[in-house]
Amino acid sequence: MERRTIGAAALDVGAVGLGCMPMNWAYSGSQQRGDRSVRTVHAALDAGVSLLDTADMYGPFTNELLVGRALKERRAEAFVSTKCGLLVGDQHVVANGRPGYVRRACDASLRRLQTEVIDLYQLHRADPEVPVEETWGAMAELVSAGKVRALGLCAVGAGATRRGGAAHLAGAAHMYEGTIRQLERIQQVFPVSAVEAELSVWSPEALERLLPWCEARGVGFLAAMPLGNGFLTGTLTPGGGFEPDDPRARHPRFTAEMMAANQPLVAGLRRVAARHGEKVTPAQVALAWTLAQGPHVVPIPGAKRECWAVENARAAELVLTAADLAEIGRLPAPRGSWD
Secondary structure, three states, X not given: OOEEEEOOOOEEEEOOOEEOHHHOOOOOHHHOOHHHHHHHHHHHHHOOOOEEEOOOOOOOOHHHHHHHHXXXXXXXXXXXXXXXXXXXOOOOEEEOOOHHHXXXXXXXXXXXXXXXXXXXXXXXXXXXXXXXXXXXXXXXXXXXXOXXXXXXXXXXXXXXXXXXXXXXXXXXXXXXXXXXXXXXXXXXXXXXXXXXXXXEOOEOHHHOOHHHHHHHOOOEEEEEOXXXXXXXXXXXXXXXXXXXXXXXXXXXXXXXXXXXXXXXXXXXHHHHHHXXXXXXXXXXXXXXXXXXXXXXXXXXXXXXXXXXXXXXXXXXXXXXXXXXXXXXXXXXXXXXXXO
């Protein structure tokens, strides 16, 4: 698989990563199997994937335990990214950026992951009650202590619009301004090596400001949800329903009406896929589009099954033409229940 170097720390990773969250948290609980998830991680590594993305809040804690179990004998082959800064309660999630907590959280993640060093340690969310410089300074101390190799930040795009047309573009222009302000503050404390934010054919807002900010500074970009929470794979049926614990059951884009309205996006990806061969899938086209957004971009699609992890990894071999990219660029803007 193609390799990509991201960030000031020159992080070397495969072109496509693996988001481990769906393996045992948040999505389709009845489909989550520990042994199968371990096999999925192994299949991804065998296919050339190296970056494994997790967080202490996933589970909470159980996702890191799963990754640690999978990597027990293959740690040298993996690039491990995990996150701190969010605490999960019974009905709520709160931010905690106090330096003492950050240090304790890192030690706990190291134990669960069964490793001596975390390759990329990300701040999941800044604590509004703690200056972000203090939190980042504590994380920088972890690098000095040899517990962490590099630091990253998860972007927040709350409050932005995703409507089509001019309103969509206006929303995109301001969507990540808060994150960029945070990045400029913490960059003065310790170099940011990577930013993680949503980026896909149906959520391209990061292209407007956030991705150029990263590119101009040599900061890597981890593209979260590059398959649109599964919608861009073309395997979801409008009205098919989701399990009660699946967040898509409450997401405005996953109502039967909106899934049907957004089918032209999937149809467009299918057309492009067909031109590249009968074995090429819409998911691979969606990932190849994400990879085409820059040499510092690494998509991290989630996967629970071995076949999906391998299919996603092979997207790195698909090179879209200028005509392909232009056709995808002309696809209708995604719609939500508010349109």
